[in-house]
Amino acid sequence: xxSHSLMFAVLALSLTPCSxxxxxxxxxxxxxxxxxxxxxTGGFSAVFGQAPPPNGMSYFHGPVGRYSDGRLIVxxxxxxxxxxYLSAYLNGLGANYSHGANLRRLPQLLGNQTKLFVWVAGYxxxxxxxxxxxxxxxxxxxxxxxxxxxxxxxxxxxxxxNTGPVGCLPYVLVGMHVSPSDYDQYGCAIPFNDxxxxxxxxxxxxxxxxxxxxxxxxxxxxxxxxxxxxxVSQHKKHGFEFPLRTCCGHGGKYNFNLKLGxxxxxxxxxxxxxxxxxxxxxxxxxxxxGVHYTQAANKWIFNQIKTGAFSDPPTPLKMxxxxx
Numbered sequence: 225x226x227s228h229s230l231m232f233a234v235l236a237l238s239l240t241p242c243s244x245x246x247x248x249x250x251x252x253x254x255x256x257x258x259x260x261x262x263x264x265t266g267g268f269s270a271v272f273g274q275a276p277p278p279n280g281m282s283y284f285h286g287p288v289g290r291y292s293d294g295r296l297i298v299x300x301x302x303x304x305x306x307x308x309y310l311s312a313y314l315n316g317l318g319a320n321y322s323h324g325a326n327l328r329r330l331p332q333l334l335g336n337q338t339k340l341f342v343w344v345a346g347y348x349x350x351x352x353x354x355x356x357x358x359x360x361x362x363x364x365x366x367x368x369x370x371x372x373x374x375x376x377x378x379x380x381x382x383x384x385x386n387t388g389p390v391g392c393l394p395y396v397l398v399g400m401h402v403s404p405s406d407y408d409q410y411g412c413a414i415p416f417n418d419x420x421x422x423x424x425x426x427x428x429x430x431x432x433x434x435x436x437x438x439x440x441x442x443x444x445x446x447x448x449x450x451x452x453x454x455x456v457s458q459h460k461k462h463g464f465e466f467p468l469r470t471c472c473g474h475g476g477k478y479n480f481n482l483k484l485g486x487x488x489x490x491x492x493x494x495x496x497x498x499x500x501x502x503x504x505x506x507x508x509x510x511x512x513x514g515v516h517y518t519q520a521a522n523k524w525i526f527n528q529i530k531t532g533a534f535s536d537p538p539t540p541l542k543m544x545x546x547x548x
Contacts, residue, residue: 250545252305252381257298258370276487278472278502282519293471293506294519300526304541353415357422364426368434375438381545382443384431386424388452391416394470394478394514410457411468417453424449428536442547447534451525452517455510462524464510471509471518472502478514486513
């Protein structure tokens with residue numbers, strides 16, 4: 225039987241066309257992920273050094289290259305498909321990529337047209353709203369080029385996550401200038417969320433154009449933004465107590481310090497003292513360290529997207545090799 229791999233999205237599962245449900249689930253042997261640090265499984269650590277404790281505390285019981293207390297959305301995707309967790313491509317030539325990898329660059333190993341590729345749109349750091357707005361066309365052009373490059377090397381199945389509400393991240397709320405009138409009722413920075421939605425509109429248009437340009441590819445667009453905003457705006461409904469305050473950090477309204485982050489230490493009386501400590505109950509926090517999400521938040525988001533309820537077309541994850 226032919227196998228299909230995946231490359232990394234409001235509808236209900238009951239609205240999914242019967243023609244898809246009648247087909248057999250896809251047999252994805254591998255995932256290749258191109259994304260930001262919210263989906264990174266070791267690339268940053270391979271380059272810049274291991275993510276320090278307490279990263280990984282809730283599931284792996286220690287740092288494993290992930291900026292979270294535990295598993296990421298891409299880890300839950302791998303579990304759901306019966307695949308091992310992804311390796312970081314930059315970890316070394318000895319790694320086994322038969323089940324996929326977390327990639328920063330397009331490697332020569334992409335030759336199997338049955339692989340699933342995942343794109344996760346990242347946030348824009350250290351830039352003003354207008355600077356980012358001017359940069360969006362270039363980012364979308366790069367995205368289109370990457371997808372076409374992967375397609376040219378055999379990639380056929382793409383699972384595209386849009387970017388989240390960056391205006392709800394403590395990193396933005398603390399580090400960017402936000403006028404008092406620019407906060408919404410949930411405490412998020414409106415200009416930055418508007419910018420994220422502008423980017424997502426462009427991303428969705430790019431996906432539509434790619435479907436025309438690559439008619440033999442199956443491209444699923446996943447609305448992560450709506451879910452991440454829902455988990456902040458309706459946090460109590462979904463079992464969370466702290467939508468904006470970080471679990472791991474230090475100081476201030478959001479427990480976040482730009483200069484001393486999660487796992488950060490300070491030299492006191494000749495000894496390194498841990499200052500960026502983790503909270504005792506990560507499961508009730510949405511945000512882990514000011515930029516990244518907790519395992520609990522990642523799991524909740526995954527449980528929504530796996531059904532296809534937030535996808536265009538509304539395809540469940542395990543059916544993402546089929547065209548509607």
